[in-house]
Structure formats: C-alpha cells, structure tokens
Amino acid sequence: MKSFFWENLRIALAELWGHKTRSILTGTGIVIGIIAVSLMSTLINGVDGLFEESMKFLGRGNLYVEKWPWMGGGDDWWTLRNRPRIELDMADEIKERSQYALVVAAERGRSANLSYKDLSAENIYIHGVTANYPEVSTVDVEFGRFFTDSEDRTGSPVVLLGSEVAKTLFPHENPIDKMIFAGSKRFRVIGVLAEMGQFMGSFSNDTQVIIPLETFNKIFHGPWGRRSITVKVPEHLVEEAKEELRGVVRVLRGLKPGEPDNFAINQQNAFRESYQGIKMAIGGTGMIITALSLLVGGIGIANIMFVSVKERTREIGVRKALGATSSQIQGQFLIEAMVITASGGLVGLIISTLISLAISKFLFPATMSFGVAFMAIALSAVVGLFAGLAPARKGAKLDPIEALRYE
Amino acid sequence: MLLIQVKDLYKIYQMGNTEVRALDGVSLSIEQNEYLSIMGPSGSGKSTLMNLLGCLDTPTSGEFFMDGINVATMGDDELAHIRNKKIGFVFQTFNLLPKSTSLRNVELPLIYNGEIKAHDRRDMAIKALTRVNLGDRVNHKPNELSGGQRQRVAVARALVNNPAIILADEPTGNLDSKTGEEIMALFDELHKQGNTIILVTHEEHIAAHASRVVRLLDGKIAVDEPTHRGKK
Ligand SMILES: Nc1ncnc2c1ncn2[C@@H]1O[C@H](COP(=O)(O)OP(=O)(O)OP(=O)(O)O)[C@@H](O)[C@H]1O
Ligand SMILES: [Mg+2]
Numbered sequence: 001m002k003s004f005f006w007e008n009l010r011i012a013l014a015e016l017w018g019h020k021t022r023s024i025l026t027g028t029g030i031v032i033g034i035i036a037v038s039l040m041s042t043l044i045n046g047v048d049g050l051f052e053e054s055m056k057f058l059g060r061g062n063l064y065v066e067k068w069p070w071m072g073g074g075d076d077w078w079t080l081r082n083r084p085r086i087e088l089d090m091a092d093e094i095k096e097r098s099q100y101a102l103v104v105a106a107e108r109g110r111s112a113n114l115s116y117k118d119l120s121a122e123n124i125y126i127h128g129v130t131a132n133y134p135e136v137s138t139v140d141v142e143f144g145r146f147f148t149d150s151e152d153r154t155g156s157p158v159v160l161l162g163s164e165v166a167k168t169l170f171p172h173e174n175p176i177d178k179m180i181f182a183g184s185k186r187f188r189v190i191g192v193l194a195e196m197g198q199f200m201g202s203f204s205n206d207t208q209v210i211i212p213l214e215t216f217n218k219i220f221h222g223p224w225g226r227r228s229i230t231v232k233v234p235e236h237l238v239e240e241a242k243e244e245l246r247g248v249v250r251v252l253r254g255l256k257p258g259e260p261d262n263f264a265i266n267q268q269n270a271f272r273e274s275y276q277g278i279k280m281a282i283g284g285t286g287m288i289i290t291a292l293s294l295l296v297g298g299i300g301i302a303n304i305m306f307v308s309v310k311e312r313t314r315e316i317g318v319r320k321a322l323g324a325t326s327s328q329i330q331g332q333f334l335i336e337a338m339v340i341t342a343s344g345g346l347v348g349l350i351i352s353t354l355i356s357l358a359i360s361k362f363l364f365p366a367t368m369s370f371g372v373a374f375m376a377i378a379l380s381a382v383v384g385l386f387a388g389l390a391p392a393r394k395g396a397k398l399d400p401i402e403a404l405r406y407e
Numbered sequence: 408m409l410l411i412q413v414k415d416l417y418k419i420y421q422m423g424n425t426e427v428r429a430l431d432g433v434s435l436s437i438e439q440n441e442y443l444s445i446m447g448p449s450g451s452g453k454s455t456l457m458n459l460l461g462c463l464d465t466p467t468s469g470e471f472f473m474d475g476i477n478v479a480t481m482g483d484d485e486l487a488h489i490r491n492k493k494i495g496f497v498f499q500t501f502n503l504l505p506k507s508t509s510l511r512n513v514e515l516p517l518i519y520n521g522e523i524k525a526h527d528r529r530d531m532a533i534k535a536l537t538r539v540n541l542g543d544r545v546n547h548k549p550n551e552l553s554g555g556q557r558q559r560v561a562v563a564r565a566l567v568n569n570p571a572i573i574l575a576d577e578p579t580g581n582l583d584s585k586t587g588e589e590i591m592a593l594f595d596e597l598h599k600q601g602n603t604i605i606l607v608t609h610e611e612h613i614a615a616h617a618s619r620v621v622r623l624l625d626g627k628i629a630v631d632e633p634t635h636r637g638k639k
Contacts, residue, residue: 007518018506318502321463322564323491323519325484400463404502 004328005335012336015308016343026304027344029297030383033290034348034376035355038368040286042356044279046366051275056138057196057205058268061102061235063245065090066228069264071274083262086227088213090252091130094231097248100241103135103232108216110225114209116169116180124165125208126182128216136230139210144176144191152212159187163195164206185219187211238267294379297344298387305337305391316395317403330396337388338381345380349373409475410571410603411437411460416469418455418626429455430466431626437572442598443605444614444634447623453607454576456623460605461494461574462486474571491519495565497575497606501557503549509536509560510545516568535567536560539593555586562593566602573597575606579613591616 016023058064067083088106095104107129114121131149133139139146147158159180166175175189196205233241242265249263309316316329352368359366418430429452437443445453458464459471462478465486471479478489495516496502503512513532517523523531536542539559549557558578565573575594579587595616598604608614618637622630 004521014506314502315504318504319515319519320487321461321490321496321502322516323487325487325519327484328519401458404463404498 004331008328008332008335009339011332012339015336016339022304023340023343026301027297027340027347029293029300030341030344030380031348031351033293033297033383034345034380035352036286036293037290037379038349038352038372038376039355040283040290041372042352042359042366042368043286044282045369046356046359046364047279047282049366050364051271055268055271058271059136059232059235060268061233061238061241062136062267063231063233063238063242064228064266065094065231065245065249066226066264066266069270070266071270084253085223086229086263088227088229090249091229093252094229094245094248097251098231098233098241098244100233100237100244101231102234103132103230105130105132105136105230105232106213106228107133107230108213108220108225108227109208110220112182114165114169114180114182116178119169119171121165121168124162126216126220127208127210128213128220129210130213133210133230136232138196140194140196141191142194143174144189146191147212152214155214155218156212157185157187157215158190158212160191160193160210161189162193162204162206162208164204165209166192182209182219242267294383297341298383301337301340301384301387302391304340305333305388306394308336309333309391309395312395313398313403313406316398317400317406320398320400321404326396329398330392333392333395334385334388337392338384341380341384341387342377345377348380349376408439409436410439410441410473411435412470412472413460414470416456416459416471417467418452418459418464419467428626430459433469433623433626433628435621435628435631437603437605439571440598440601440603441605441619442594442603442617442637443619443621444617445605445607445621445623446609446611446614447629451623452626453623455626457574457576457605457607460572461496462489487519491516492568493571495568495570495573497558497561497565497573497578499577499580501549501554501561501581503557503560503564505549508546508548509541509552509563512549512560513564513567516564520568531567532563535563538566539563553586554582555589558582558586558590559593562590562597566597570602572603572605575604577607577609579608579610587613 065086067086068080088108091104091106095101107127109125109127111123112126114124131147131152134146141160142163144160146160147156151158161169161175169175169180170178175192178189179186180189181187193205193210231241231245246261246265249265250261253262255262319329356366356368413433413435416430416433417428420427420429431452433456445456447453455464459466462481466479469479470477473489473493478486481489504515510529510532513535514528517528517531533542533545536545539562541556541559541563544552544556544560549560552560565575573594578594579590582590591613594604594606604617606613606617614620615634615636617634620630620632620634621628
C-alpha cells in the first residue's frame with residue numbers, strides 16, 4: 001500500500017507539470033493565504049520583540065508616581081488637569097516609608113534648544129534625573145560617565161548627550177569636556193549615550209540629553225514639563241507594592257479617607273494591556289485574510305479537481321480496468337490536490353521568508369519561526385485534503401465501463 | 408482444465424418501463440488455453456458478455472466461476488484484484504494513457520499489483536514490449552506510434568502480468584486489414600505459448616484465427632462450434 005503514495009505522487013507531479021499554467025493559477029490562492037498567515041505571525045513576533053525592547057526602559061518592577069495616568073483613567077480630563085503636580089521631594093519620604101521600595105528616583109523633563117559653536121539642535125528633550133536613575137532605567141553610557149550623587153545635589157552643569165544629539169552637535173569632534181549651551185546656560189559634556197533606538201516606535205531616547213535633577217530645578221522654574229517619581233520594587237511583589245505606595249502617597253499628600261486619589265501610579269502593564277489589544281487586532285486581521293484566501297483557494301482547487309476528474313474519465317476507466325481499486329483512484333486525486341496546495345504553501349513560505357528578510361533589513365528584526373513554517377505547510381495540505389475530497393470521491397465512484405466509453 | 412464456467416447469466420437493464428435483456432441466459436465453459444471468438448450482430452450482447460467475463464461488471468443473476476472461484480458475488484475491490492491478476496484487456500480504441508510512454512503504460516497493471524518492485528516492473532514491461540516487437544519503442548508516447556504499434560503496446564500491457572485470460576473486444580476494429588493481421592498473428596503466437604484468448608469481432612476472417620466461435624443473438628448463444636482451424 002505504501003508504494004501507492006509514491007506512485008500517486010509521481011502521477012500528481014506529472015499531471016501538474018503537464019498543466020503548468022493551470023496549476024500555478026490554481027495554487028495562487030493558497031500562496032496568498034500562506035503569505036498572509038506567515039507574515040502576520042512574523043510581524044507579530046517582530047513587533048513583540050520591539051515592544052519588549054521598549055519595555056526594558058520601563059522595568060517590570062517599576063512604579064511611576066505621576067499626575068497623569070498613562071492609559072486613560074476613570075476621571076475626566078479637567079479633574080486630572082486640576083490635580084496638584086507631583087512634588088519630587090516626596091521621593092526621599094517614599095524611600096523611607098515604603099517597605100518594598102528598592103530604589104526611588106525622580107525625574108523632570110521638557111524640551112529646549114541646544115547649541116555648540118555655530119551648530120544647534122532644536123527641540124531636544126532635557127531630562128533631569130537623580131543620580132540613581134541608571135538603577136531604574138536602561139542607561140548605556142558609550143563614552144565618558146554618568147554624573148555622581150554629589151554633582152546632582154550641588155546642581156553641577158554637566159550633561160550626557162543622546163547619540164543623535166552628539167552626532168548633530170559634534171559631527172567631527174570628541175564631545176567629552178566640551179561646553180554646550182542650553183539657552184543661556186553652559187553645560188560640560190561628561191558622557192555620550194549609546195544608540196538605543198525608538199521607544200514604542202516614536203519617541204527616541206537618542207534625541208534626549210540627561211542632566212542632574214537639581215541642575216534642572218535651578219534653570220527651569222515653572223510648572224511645565226513632565227514630573228515623575230520612579231519606585232523600583234521586587235518584580236514579583238509589584239501588585240502589593242503598588243497598593244502600599246498608593247497608601248504612602250495618600251498619607252504624604254494628606255488625603256482623607258474617601259477622598260479620591262489625586263495622582264496616578266503607572267506601570268508598564270498599562271502599555272502591555274493596550275499592546276495586547278493592538279496585537280489581537282493585527283492577528284485577527286491576519287486570520288481573516290488567511291481564512292478567506294485559503295477558503296477561496298480551496299474552492300478554486302476543488303473546482304479544478306472536478307474538471308480534472310471529468311477530463312480524465314477515460315484514464316480512470318483504464319486504470320480501473322487494469323486493477324486500480326476505488327481507494328487507489330481516490331488517493332491519486334487527493335494527493336494531486338494536496339500537492340497543489342502544499343506547493344502553493346511552499347511558494348508562499350519562500351515569498352514570506354524573503355519579505356521578512358526585507359523587513360528585518362529595513363524596518364525591525366523579524367524572523368519567521370520554524371513552527372510557523374511547519375504550520376503553514378500543514379495548513380495548506382489540509383486545505384488540499386478538504387478541497388480534493390469531493391472530486392476524488394467522484395472519480396473513485398466512476399463505473400469502469402461507463403468511464404471507458406466516455407468520449 | 409476448466410478456466411471459466413458461466414451458468415444462466417443474465418444482464419438486464421431497466422430503461423423506464425422497458426427492460427433490455429443484454430444477456431438473456433448465457434451458459435458457457437471455457438478451457439485453459441482455448442482460443443475463442445465471439446461474434447454476432449450489433450447490440451447482441453458481445454461487449455456485455457466480455458465485460459462480465461473481464462470482471463468489469465456484475466451480472467443481474469447467474470453464476471460465474473473463474474478458476475473455481477465464484478466471481479458473481481464479489482465486491483468491487485475483489486473484482487479489481489481479479490482484473491489485475493487474472494485478466495488482460497485489449498480494447499478497440501487502445502485506451503493507452505496518452506501522456507505516458509509505452510513503458511509506463513505497460514507497467515500500469517504491475518503498479519496496481521502493489522507487490523512488484525519498481526526495478527522488476529521495468530524489466531517485466533520491457534520484456535513484454537519485446538515480445539510484441541516494440542523493444543525499440545519503449546520511450547515513445549502513444550502519439551509517436553502508429554495505430555498498429557499502439558495496439559501492440561496494448562497487447563503488451565495485457566500480457567505483462569501473465570494473466571489467465573486475454574480479453575480483446577474488437578482489437579482490429581480500428582486498424583487496416585494488414586495491421587489487423589499483424590495483431591492477429593500476435594494473438595496466434597500468444598495462444599501457441601499457452602495463453603487463453605477470447606476476442607470479439609465482426610469479421611469472419613478474424614474469427615477464423617480462433618479454434619472456437621460463439622455466436623450471440625439477442626443476448627442468447629445461437630451457435631457454439633469449433634472453427635475450421637479448431638476442427639483440424
Ligand atoms: N448501460 C446500458 N444501459 C442500457 N442498455 C445497455 C447498456 N449497455 C448495453 N446496453 C444494451 O445492451 C445491448 C447489448 O449491448 P452490447 O454493447 O453488449 O452490444 P454489442 O454486441 O457489443 O454491440 P456492438 O457490436 O455494436 O458493439 C444493447 O441493446 C445495448 O443497448
Ligand atoms: Mg460491443
């Protein structure tokens with residue numbers, strides 16, 4: 001019995017080779033379906049990677065005490081707008097009162113224009129952070145060093161440049177120890193950050209500069225800009241820590257029981273949840289495209305197989321007269337249908353591999369997993385099986401005498 | 408030795424209200440190595456009888472023993488098996504697979520045998536083609552062969568599995584008389600080598616190659632007698 005598989009495979013290949021154009025047209029639906037499914041999962045993989053990469057900046061165990069919640073909130077915009085701004089000197093109190101807090105860092109930020117000699121960089125995000133900031137985020141200093149605690153406390157005019165900023169202001173020079181201007185204030189460059197890429201595909205850490213928080217406070221007065229206290233807690237205790245932190249901040253702010261929170265405690269979960277939504281949307285769309293093209297492709301194949309059975313009625317008669325059983329004839333046409341779809345699947349896979357290589361090269365890292373490839377081929381073979389079933393049955397049931405007489 | 412025994416064979420087609428008795432009580436015994444021709448006017452039931460003897464069809468009623476086995480009650484798969492192992496067909500219209508070479512065509516019965524290795528199949532097919540003098544046309548496709556050569560490929564295909572009987576329904580019907588005679592010479596040769604041959608023909612001089620002739624009329628056997636050659 002096993003030898004019939006190879007025999008039928010051989011017949012199928014010869015038949016498909018004999019009708020090249022027809023086979024290609026028939027398989028196209030499957031090709032598209034397989035491209036859709038494998039690219040979709042490759043894309044999701046790639047976007048996942050990007051997302052996780054971005055999430056590294058927001059550590060899993062980090063809680064951010066801020067005025068605005070990251071992802072909507074129960075309250076309306078005016079209520080949120082009227083909240084008092086975050087007092088960054090709460091940081092020390094939080095560190096003292098919270099059992100869970102490992103590190104408490106504070107930061108502010110706003111945009112400003114920078115210049116060095118006749119070169120300038122506009123709209124650069126100035127990030128004022130405490131000296132322990134590297135403990136709560138990913139700070140990769142490529143040249144030079146980060147500032148010290150005492151530089152922070154004394155408000156030293158030192159700055160670390162993001163890689164893009166460094167390239168703009170110092171295209172041909174070593175930036176270390178050069179003096180740059182932010183407005184009228186002079187800063188000494190003490191370090192350059194490594195290239196980091198984009199956060200969530202938009203805001204880039206490469207176009208920021210980092211200065212000590214106290215220095216920031218000295219120069220930029222007024223209420224504008226972002227303020228945030230980052231509380232690093234053990235990752236596995238993050239939910240308990242969040243509750244405790246809420247209590248601590250409420251006490252520090254003197255809120256009475258029953259009064260609503262006038263601050264937000266943010267964490268990367270907020271991003272995670274909305275990202276899951278986006279991912280489901282991408283996946284869902286991909287699934288619908290895949291299902292539709294496989295369905296349409298399958299119907300096309302069933303149709304062509306019916307034509308093929310009809311055309312080859314006499315051949316079926318001859319094979320039966322020479323001793324082929326119905327199940328052997330059925331197997332022959334089933335395998336033919338599956339060869340069409342499996343080849344379609346293979347072609348689709350090759351095309352989507354090329355596309356994902358292109359995506360990797362030009363957009364973001366995206367690799368197709370072996371599992372996806374395997375699933376794509378299996379899926380297309382299954383489509384072939386279903387599409388071929390009815391036509392193969394029809395061929396198998398033909399009466400040999402009638403079939404031999406067929407003109 | 409008795410090869411085929413048929414008793415009271417009926418094949419009745421119900422066409423609306425009328426019934427067509429394609430075979431109307433046929434009884435027949437055929438010995439091993441017989442050379443039998445079946446004659447009769449058009450519509451007398453010759454092809455119907457051949458199809459039954461070839462296990463392509465099942466009778467409405469009656470008994471049919473081949474090699475002592477009752478074939479009349481067999482299912483489709485068993486019949487396919489018998490066709491594969493015991494019967495070789497030669498058709499009026501050749502019925503070769505048009506896209507396959509002579510070799511592939513002749514190999515077909517061996518493929519469905521399922522027990523013969525690819526290498527042996529090839530050898531056996533080449534041997535059969537050599538027997539019909541087509542050893543040099545192994546890789547030709549049907550449209551690269553003459554009508555007579557095509558029918559010789561068909562004969563090679565019929566004898567490649569060494570069947571108990573070779574059944575030929577008007578094997579010379581599509582050939583000119585000279586080529587027809589060549590094919591008949593082939594059958595004579597096969598008969599001499601011990602094969603059992605049953606052929607349907609409209610032509611007396613073709614029927615005269617056989618040693619016995621059965622004449623059908625309206626689905627019944629009208630005459631069953633030795634030919635001139637059979638009497639010798
Ligand atoms: N499938 C069928 N349905 C109905 N009637 C049929 C069928 N097959 C054969 N018959 C009838 O059975 C009778 C015998 O047919 P058969 O083909 O055996 O004749 P034949 O002797 O081979 O004729 P010819 O010499 O023309 O080939 C005919 O009357 C034919 O119409
Ligand atoms: Mg006939």
